[in-house]
Amino acid sequence: MRRDSLPGTVLPPGSTDGGSMTDMSVDIRSVSKWYGSLAAVDRFSLEARQGSIFGLLGPNGAGKTTLIRILTTLIRPTTGEAFIEGCSVLSEAKKVRALIGVVPQENNLDRYLTARENLELHARMHGMRSADYRRQVDALLELTGLANRQHEFPDTFSGGMQRRLVVARALVHRPRVLFLDEPTTGLDPQSRRAVWDYVRDLQREMTIFLTTHYMDEADALCDRIVIMDKGRILEDGSAGELKERFAHAHGYELQFRTGLDRYAELLGRLPFVTSLVRNGEALRVTLRGEEFLKPLLDAVGTDDLKGVCLREPSLEDVFIELTGREVRE
Numbered sequence: 001m002r003r004d005s006l007p008g009t010v011l012p013p014g015s016t017d018g019g020s021m022t023d024m025s026v027d028i029r030s031v032s033k034w035y036g037s038l039a040a041v042d043r044f045s046l047e048a049r050q051g052s053i054f055g056l057l058g059p060n061g062a063g064k065t066t067l068i069r070i071l072t073t074l075i076r077p078t079t080g081e082a083f084i085e086g087c088s089v090l091s092e093a094k095k096v097r098a099l100i101g102v103v104p105q106e107n108n109l110d111r112y113l114t115a116r117e118n119l120e121l122h123a124r125m126h127g128m129r130s131a132d133y134r135r136q137v138d139a140l141l142e143l144t145g146l147a148n149r150q151h152e153f154p155d156t157f158s159g160g161m162q163r164r165l166v167v168a169r170a171l172v173h174r175p176r177v178l179f180l181d182e183p184t185t186g187l188d189p190q191s192r193r194a195v196w197d198y199v200r201d202l203q204r205e206m207t208i209f210l211t212t213h214y215m216d217e218a219d220a221l222c223d224r225i226v227i228m229d230k231g232r233i234l235e236d237g238s239a240g241e242l243k244e245r246f247a248h249a250h251g252y253e254l255q256f257r258t259g260l261d262r263y264a265e266l267l268g269r270l271p272f273v274t275s276l277v278r279n280g281e282a283l284r285v286t287l288r289g290e291e292f293l294k295p296l297l298d299a300v301g302t303d304d305l306k307g308v309c310l311r312e313p314s315l316e317d318v319f320i321e322l323t324g325r326e327v328r329e
Helices: 064-071 093-099 115-125 130-143 159-171 189-202 215-221 239-245 260-268 290-300 315-323
Strands: 024-035 038-049 053-057 079-084 100-103 177-181 207-211 224-229 232-237 251-256 273-279 282-287 305-311
Touching: 024 064, 024 207, 038 064, 038 079, 038 207, 038 224, 038 232, 053 064, 053 215, 064 079, 064 177, 064 207, 093 100, 100 159, 115 130, 115 159, 130 159, 159 177, 159 189, 189 207, 189 215, 207 215, 215 315, 224 239, 224 315, 232 239, 232 315, 239 315, 251 260, 251 290, 260 273, 260 282, 260 290, 273 315, 282 290, 282 315, 290 305
Parallel strands: 053 207, 053 224, 100 177, 177 207
Antiparallel strands: 024 038, 024 079, 224 232, 251 282, 251 305, 273 282
């Protein structure tokens, strides 16, 4: 994938070359969405600055998808208001749709159109003139490394190539805000890193609003992260700030001479172990507090234990401490 700047940008409605009317790309004001007695989003407020990569994290059912659907004008909130580049998602939905690009979780490409035709159709749907969108399509195909496959159908592409085409399609009309909903799900490590590089380059041109279940992805990409659950914000800050704030979420690496699987099963049953990850021939655990280190060592004994070392908290440790270990459907 080539790493070049996108060709040009588009000004938001009502702005001039002197700059936007606001430096907040996304402005959410006490938004709620109720389904009967269930609050999918509950009095949610936040602001995301222009040119930032904003990460929204949460377990399944936390309300992330509902919030994205509100911001992209697919559903209306029950109460509250939200603005994209100063335009209301309620009263100026058409303007908002012209300002945003959306990369959904699924690769919803038109399988009966070639890669180029997918991009050109999207451009025409946004009312772009052929002279403009042809240059834009050429540039995006080159940028995403798909120029030599542009006349082939998506079903002939790998998962990583399809994902890049979905991103290119969202960029055809030169959006000011790009919504990426779990953009690297199902990709191999090489394709994931290629998408990461691509996202970093896009930050020069637009604001990026990212949802992901990969903590390393959020840690590597996002300037600011909000962790939400049950429709509400739990914590807000940079990855470094969140990890420093939850430094009490003590993590340790335990090295064993033998019996790693048996000890992993044992530690997974301990109520004060909040996360457990296998790392080669060692087990990385996070405890609810420092006082649980002795009960941990008492539980595993010393026969097979080769060493214990303190580990700095990760973003995953913070996430698990805030949202719990329970598996969500």
